Amino acid sequence: MKKIYLDYAATTPLDPEVIKVMNLGMKKYFGNPSSVHSFGQEARKVLEDGRKTVAFYLDCESDEVIFTSGGSESDNLAICGLIEALPKAGHLPHIITSEFEHHAVLDTVRELVKNGQAEATFIKPTGSGLITPESIKMAVKKNTVLVSIIYVNNEIGTVQPIREIGKLIEVENKKRSKDQKIYFHTDAVQAAEFFELGVRYLHVDLLTFTAHKIYGPKGTGVLFVKRGTPIRRQIIGGAQEFRKRAGTENVIGVLGLSRALGRIIEEKADKRSGRQNKLLSELSETKETCRLRTLRDHLIDEILKIIPKSRLNGDRFRRSPANANISFENAEGESILLNLDLLGIAASSGSACTSGSLLPSHVLLSIGLPPEIAHGSIRFTLGRQTTVADIDYLIEVLPKIVSKVRKMSPFNED
């Protein structure tokens, strides 16, 4: 049976070149980068070369790149690290975030609120899954110290106006004294491949991304920390990562991340002839982005046309080229997933049943979907190995599966 992987937002397979360099690197670079001898210094070079590659991609300085174990750790470090590093004021610091953040942000902020370390405003996205800059502006208070907004939503793929929000915060900061500055964090995990990650362009102080969503290895992530941003390390020990993250560095992970990023840089660079070290994806869309968007549109158009009582979740246009999230009335998501899996197709669902709780996806609820519809939602995310034939096969079998599942339901109308 042919296997079709449509869950790239969960994780991506490793790029063959990444596997190659990591395999070679594992034998060669086992030294501890903190050691003075040649073994250590060779590993140090790998680490620092990787840092330079990341810095190039993020359009920042090397000492602004902190390697972590992944997206969740980066989010935790950004939020807890900032709040704990700020000088204690007479009042609680205020955080603005959204209702549809990844749990690594949402639950971290909730934890700070629960522990009495911060207060928070959770912005409700619009029905099409967008956070408007105005809604951020309205939420700003005198004691606001941090805004954290997800760049591309991991479930519905909608793209947030990070640059506009960043500029707005800068304007707000001009009115404030330095010790009242509002810092801006974005979780860019799902944006890293397709969208502009230049931190100066985005006007962000903190940015999270991770290797395993861009064909790199699991266990390696990045937090960009703009110079001058206070951060208290969350893992205590040695002086690694500019004293912002202790622990012997994951040299081979960084090597893999660096190669994975290198591939994306090469592809984006092809398109930017005449531009100096700028990778503005708004100006130069890669071939892969165009290819995926075409496939995704084909998938969305056909499914919505063929399957009655189906709807697309999230804005039709302001979304990741790789994401299609569709709800089917009177059909439970996990049942659809299992049936797809029996045919070799891998996707994911916003139903409660896949998460182990009785509540469906907080993302789908935040954009106003009734729980009974949210339970019947499937996320298809496309990637490098997705072909037209894969999508055509999905379009062929999905209507049959949904109809089969609906026939089993007590609300079956046939």
Place this chain on the structure above:
Amino acid sequence: MIYSKEVMKHFKSPKNLGEIKKPDGVGTVGNPRCGDVMKLYIQVGVRENLGKKEEYVKDIKFQTLGCGAAIACSSMTTELVKGKSLSEALKISNKKITAALGELPPAKYHCSILSEEAIKAAIKDYLNKKNAKN
């Protein structure tokens, strides 16, 4: 796959799926807001057992909106109670349903509880209707 072979067997080919047109009892439990709704239909027959007349589940069908475990639990429940006397059928527990399926992931235990509630509701519905007639 997150499920045991037995669960997947019932998920792929559910037993007693559908509805009974003129059922003697119906039990509907769950809520679409929670993602699971089970509806059991029963037809009750009378037979001789050790010289006494007893009522039994002559036929049973189910319809379920829900996850793999909800469908497998519904199917297994119909298998377990079909042909059983009403008093035996009332003794069915979620533990028996789970055991018959091999195992269920802990997050799915509520599906077996829902199935137990559904059969009890269907029998209760039958008994209520019968009492109303008498």
